[in-house]
Amino acid sequence: MSQKIKVGIIGGGETGVSLMTNFMKYKFIEIVGLADVDENAEGIKVANDFGIMTTQDFNDIVALGEKVDILVDTVGKKVIRTAVRDEMQKSGNQHTIIMPELIVLLLEAMINERDEIKGGKHGFQTY
Numbered sequence: 001m002s003q004k005i006k007v008g009i010i011g012g013g014e015t016g017v018s019l020m021t022n023f024m025k026y027k028f029i030e031i032v033g034l035a036d037v038d039e040n041a042e043g044i045k046v047a048n049d050f051g052i053m054t055t056q057d058f059n060d061i062v063a064l065g066e067k068v069d070i071l072v073d074t075v076g077k078k079v080i081r082t083a084v085r086d087e088m089q090k091s092g093n094q095h096t097i098i099m100p101e102l103i104v105l106l107l108e109a110m111i112n113e114r115d116e117i118k119g120g121k122h123g124f125q126t127y
Helices: 014-024 040-050 058-062 079-091 101-111
Strands: 005-010 028-033 068-075 095-098
Touching: 005 014, 005 058, 014 028, 014 040, 014 079, 028 040, 028 068, 058 079, 068 079, 068 101, 079 095
Parallel strands: 005 028, 005 068, 068 095
Antiparallel strands: none
16 A cells, blocks of 8 residues: 555635645545634535544644644745744654645646636735
8 A cells, every 4th residue: 555645734715625625536645634713614614524634723733743744834824824833843843844825826726727826815925
């Protein structure tokens, strides 16, 4: 059996749902959790339908530590990005890779075969 890439997603809006549903098409990707502050977010509903862990606190996914290979930030808010990085450093997790929103938007455009990247809700964020 081949190894699965374990993915946690922060943000259950349009971009988060698009990535999650596309990732679920591949047997080598396992979605281990999705976080969104809005318990009624579309991503929360879809994740629940598929038995994926959901939470309103992204720290619950960060706390999974090395059980997450890639942590996908679809939110694109600097405050969230900074808080995730801080939590990762505090935990000593040097395993998990954080995928920032700009790469998420690039990947999402490619998956949906668009000829341009749509800007995130919060514009393109700098790092």
